[in-house]
Structures are given as structure tokens and as C-alpha cells.
Amino acid sequence: MYTIKTIEWKNDKVVMLDQRLLPEQEIYNTYDDYASLAKAIENLTVRGAPAIGVAAAMGMALGALGISAKNFDDFFKKLETVRERLARTRPTAVNLFWALERMKRVTLENKTLSIPELQECLKEEAIKIYHEDIEANRTLGKHGATLLKDGMQVLTHCNAGALATAGFGTALGVIYAAQEEGKRIHVYSDETRPVLQGSRLTAWELQKHGVEVTVICDNMAGTLMQQKKIDCCIVGADRIAANGDVVNKIGTYSVAVLAKHHGIPFYVAAPLSTIDVKMKSGKEIPIEERNIREVTHIKDQMIAPSHVDVFNPAFDCTPNELVTAIITEKGISRSPFQEPFSK
């Protein structure tokens, strides 16, 4: 299977595929300080909740390596600055905060180590998070693949693939796992305005993996469902509340409503690190609003009048009653979702 190297730890540096340039150019950027990595999370060089989590952990490791400190308290204080900077990058994906908290906890648990040992320990933890993410993806992919039959036509929204994770993918991980089992799946990929993760990223990585893909504009999903061309929908998630409400890329909610109207199963695939048990419902989850230029321009091409008012939420919330099942590395949980909806 083709391997996409979304993010890697290499010689004490972080190497990431610049997703802003896809599909035209495949360029890998190298980061040796946490501040430039934080910027790369903000500007969508790397995106996708699980990938953001891994990037944040590696950012903490980069930050730790860059600290010169006389003692643990000094080190911890400086590392807190790193953590706070990384925490300010994106508000919605919980994997970011989950990874930062885990790195902080590991730091506190190892306060008796020397500074060089602690730096090494944090580096290892970041790499461990990376491997765990791929492992979780592969496991949830296998669980999810049991829902797919040979010849099915699947609608996906945004990119919840290898590019959104340390590798393999969540929603697309389910497709890849089905493909590995010899099932032929045809994917319809919503282009996913405004950042076009569907047409630029999902179509690109499905092509690389030899999966049949058809790109559609977001507003064409309904007509495909009406024509009975969609057997199920599978999307990823940026944060899932304890009650199973799913916050994911803007437009996911519309797909879920359309699926409900047409009696089509709507599945969400995400690692457990995406579940935020502190959030009782999706209503509590902060929704990032991004720069209106994402809507008014495609690169330098103006596609709306100057000074027009624009609403540009990056995510929306799909209530649990529209979610047929949530696929995690623990298995498939169906509505009504029990806290923490695990097997």
C-alpha cells in the first residue's frame, strides 16, 4: 500500500507535507522550532484532528529540545510557554489539547530525570503518540470495514485520510481497510468548501491508493442520494462530545441531515483521542471561525464582491440522533451512545 508521509520525526526535526500546495505540488517542510510548527498548524500546512494532535506533541518535543534550563522548575516553566503557544493554534480539534495535556503529564511524571533525559523522554512520547495514532487508525479501519460491502458507493466530506492523521486515516482508513480485504469501494468526495480538502486532499490520496473517486461540489451530495447512488456516508471528527454529538468540518451536518432524509447510514470514524468526555454535548464545543478570505478568494482569484459580509465557520455540530454509528479503535458504537460509547 502507498504510504503518505503526512508528518514525521526525523533527526530531531519535524518534517511535514505542505497540504496547502496539494494537489499541484508535493513539498515537504522541515521544522526545527516549535514556533514555526505552531504557525504551520494555524495556516493549515498540517490539518485534520489526529494529525494536529501528533503535530502538537512533536511541537512540544521540539520545544523541549530547545530549552536550556538549570532545573526542573525552570524547564517546566519554559515548556509551559511552549504548550500555551501550541494551544492557541486551533480551538476546535480536541486531539490538540489531548496531546498537549499528555505531554505535560509525562513531563510532571518524570520530574526526577535530568534535563537531557527529560528531553529524550518527551521526544519518545511524541513518537509514541505518532505510532499509537497509526495503530488506532488501522484498528478502527478494520472495525469500520465490516460495515462495507464489495461494490458500495460511499460519500465522504473533507479529508479524514492519511493526510489528516499520522498515517492511514480514519474515515478513509475504513475505506483502505475494506480495500485491503479485497472489497471494491467507490468514493464520492465532497470538495468541501472553502478550503477544498475534499477535492485537493481526499481525491489526491484516494488516487494514490488506487481507490476509485469522483469529486462533487458539496451541494451535489443531495442529488446523488436522491438518485440512490450513495450507500453510506463516512466522515471523521474534530471533537466528539460524551453524548455522541460530532463536531466536524463545516458541511458535515448538512450531509447528516440529507442522509437521514434518504434513510442512508451516517458513520463517524475517529480515534478515542477525539472524544472529549468533559463536553456533555456538542453545543459546548467551541467552533473556530476563520478568515473570510478563504471564502472570497481562491488563491489570488476574487470570487465575491469587495467588502462583502461573509460567515465562515470552520466546523459544525451534528447531533447524535443523526449519527448511525461511531467507529473507534474499540469497535462500533451505535446510537444511543453510552458514555464513553465503548465496547
Add this chain to the structure above:
Amino acid sequence: MYTIKTIEWKNDKVVMLDQRLLPEQEIYNTYDDYASLAKAIENLTVRGAPAIGVAAAMGMALGALGISAKNFDDFFKKLETVRERLARTRPTAVNLFWALERMKRVTLENKTLSIPELQECLKEEAIKIYHEDIEANRTLGKHGATLLKDGMQVLTHCNAGALATAGFGTALGVIYAAQEEGKRIHVYSDETRPVLQGSRLTAWELQKHGVEVTVICDNMAGTLMQQKKIDCCIVGADRIAANGDVVNKIGTYSVAVLAKHHGIPFYVAAPLSTIDVKMKSGKEIPIEERNIREVTHIKDQMIAPSHVDVFNPAFDCTPNELVTAIITEKGISRSPFQEPFSK
């Protein structure tokens, strides 16, 4: 009120605003032969079902003026070539065929006239169709405005405004009529991928008319409805079947399903020339599929991988059960729609 000159008959030529260049440039093209006008309909220089109807009628008049014939039969034969060329431009908007048939009927009804008199007669008929369209828009606008209250927030999709008609507009005509009555209406305009008639055209003309407008990506309409920010939806139509099924710009169906799910009224505004009584249901109406480059590129900017498969239907069909009311120049008809759903 600001007047947008979408299409005009001027000194035996047709002048049309080049809608492909909006909102960046406001350029008017002049056509003195039917073949170049036919091309302008195909390439979306002019679009919107009622405007296409007027353009087709004026194309017939231009064609008639260009004919040199010895007798009526010769003239009619040559005019049939003109009609057939214009009929091949766009398959879905019925106003095109309605206007062409009307021009043909007028020709046959006036076969006793001299060729110059017949040419003059066809020119007058085209100008009459132009004026009737504006009049129908104004009348249906007034009927539709009774559905709107001061302070309402209205979602629209694509452009069913002055730019889609000889002037004034259908869906936006309802907004303008409400505005003339002193009601303040806030419009949310779906950008309407792939050709972006919502962000490029609707936002532009609403700004020109001093109507508050917020542009959103098509996939954001659901989240606005969920947040109770939409009081009703108003769209135009490219063809309406005898049972009230509405064929309109791709994405209209999704808006209608979302509106139904949220209990929001979904209105369609169109002149009677958009109703095709020969079509028993929307299923019989041909749906144009357009070049995939509309989806894969924004001007020269590539936004999908090379050689990717794309589905690009220009229209979809909203079944009558999702349509709360149809607004025509005869008044407001509510579901279930009686043939020909008139007062």
C-alpha cells in the same frame, strides 16, 4: 432603485452584461448576429432562465434581421436554422424553448407580411417579451413580498435576480419588492458552486441595491438553519413541472431538504413562462451536465488532481412535497399544486 441592464435591445443589436467577469469587471458585450449570441448563452455570459428566454427571443430577432429571402417559405426555412441553433444552447431552462416557440408562432401568424415587415414584427415581439418579463417579475415580487416581514433573514441559492431576468428578478425580485415596501431583509447568499452565481452575482447585485447580504459556502446553510438564523428560503427555477416539482440550480434540492428538516418555509419564485405543463413531473425534465473544468478549476487555478473523475450536473429536481409555495405573477400557490397552479 438601481437598475441593472442585464440584456437590452439597442439599435438593432443586443447588449448584454458579461456575467462571467462579475464581480471584478462590469463589461457589456454587443451582439449583432445570432450565432455569437447563441455562444454567449452557452458560455454563461448570460444565464438565469428568464434572461435566457429573453436572449433567445432577441437572438431570433437578430437572426431574422440577418436573413435575406425571396419569399416567406424561404424566410421561414432560414429562421428555422436560427431557432434550431438557439435551441441547442442549454437544455434545462424551459424559458428558452418557450421564447423560441413564441417567436416561431408569431412568424407563422404573420406570413402574409412582407419580409421587412416580418423582421420588424419579430423585433417588436422580442422587445415585448423583454418588457413582459420585467412586468411579470414586478408583479410576482409584490405577491411574494406579502410572505416577508420586516427584519426577516432569507436564504437564497444561485442568482434569481435582476441578472437572471430582463430586470428586477424573481427570488430577489421578492426581496426588492419587500424593500420597496420599507421592510428590511437580510439575505444569506449561498455561493453556489461550481459557477459561484451566489457570491459573484447575487452578492454583487444585492450590494448595488443596498440590501444587506452575507455570503456563505453552500455547506454552511444547514448550520445557519440549526442556529435559527434563517426565516425562509426563496429560490428561482429553471423549469417547473405541472405537478410543482422544481428544477433549479444544483444544490437547491439540498436547501429544500434542510429547510424541511428545520421546519423553514421553502418558496420558489418564477414567471409562468418557467412552468412546463407538458412535463407531468420533474423526473421528465432533462438535467444539463457541464464541463468538469467548472469543478476542477477556478479560472486557471487547479483545485483538484489531474484526471480525477467529476460529476457536474448543473441542476437538480426538488419534489413538490418540499416546496411550501410557488410565487408567480398570478399569485401564491401552495402545495398540493393544482395544474397549472394558478389563482
